Amino acid sequence: MPSTELPVLFTCAGSRGLRATWAAEEAGVDVELKLLPFPPRFTAPEFLEINPLGTVPMLVDGETAMTESCAIAHYLASKGGDRSLVVEPDEADYAAYLDFTYHADATITFPQTVYMRFALFEKDKGWGEAGQAYAKWFWKRLVKLEQRLESREYLCADRFTVADICCGYALILARKVGLDEGVPATLKAYRERLIAREGYLRAVEREAAGPAAI
Structure with a gap:
């Protein structure tokens, strides 16, 4: 059976991770938001155990781990019931x-x-x-x-x-x-x-x- 756990988004308020939070809201995708103080590699060293880069955002969705904000935004938009946020391969643009x-x-x-x-x-x-x-x-x-x-x-x-x-x-x-x-x-x-x-x-x-x- 598929996991019932929500994707977890680690981010700092107003950082590039806002792209991911924004995409999730637009797509109607539930995520568990975890806010870190900035910059997390110095202010939250325990985060390095989850993401050795110490960067935000980071998305953890089951076995999936992503650290690029634009890729995370695309990924979350693709999981939504309304896929209008994503342009599909068969579309002109x-x-x-x-x-x-x-x-x-x-x-x-x-x-x-x-x-x-x-x-x-x-x-x-x-x-x-x-x-x-x-x-x-x-x-x-x-x-x-x-x-x-x-x-x-x-x-x-x-x-x-x-x-x-x-x-x-x-x-x-x-x-x-x-x-x-x-x-x-x-x-x-x-x-x-x-x-x-x-x-x-x-x-x-x-x-x-x-x-x-x-």
């Missing part, structure tokens, strides 16, 4: 869906994380100039999203999908960490559409009220 879902971390979020290190977490080391260089790099990398959304409401298949969750999170993070100056107005409007969704609001509320992890 399948390739675009894959491309933008992976684009979210590989191209957009990467310069953000380096900026955050130089400009926020280690700013006392005098690396502000390097941080600003990565800020400009991030802004330049938004061009693909901007062009894609010139004539459409969502990225793929004329509907809200995991690709929007993954790329949208990067825009949400940009405002949170002081990178909004170079975000185009069209992408800010896109972000406003995303964060007005009930699934997003539920995800944020749930992370804010989540139980301690370990």
Whole structure:
């Protein structure tokens, strides 16, 4: 018989794990949310016994263990009764869906994380100039999203999908960490559409009220 245990999502409130929490809420998939203090590899060393990388999010679903936020979002969306969040292989925008879902971390979020290190977490080391260089790099990398959304409401298949969750999170993070100056107005409007969704609001509320992890 299949396991009746819920998938367990380890995360930090507002981190990349929000993609997974958001996808679960949109798809109507129950997960057991375990909130960790940030950064967990230092503040919750016992978490290293579960995930030696010490990174969040991490999803444990039976024998399945996943540590990539975009992959977890896709996985959870695929488990939902309504699969509209996922673009299927026989749909015209399948390739675009894959491309933008992976684009979210590989191209957009990467310069953000380096900026955050130089400009926020280690700013006392005098690396502000390097941080600003990565800020400009991030802004330049938004061009693909901007062009894609010139004539459409969502990225793929004329509907809200995991690709929007993954790329949208990067825009949400940009405002949170002081990178909004170079975000185009069209992408800010896109972000406003995303964060007005009930699934997003539920995800944020749930992370804010989540139980301690370990």
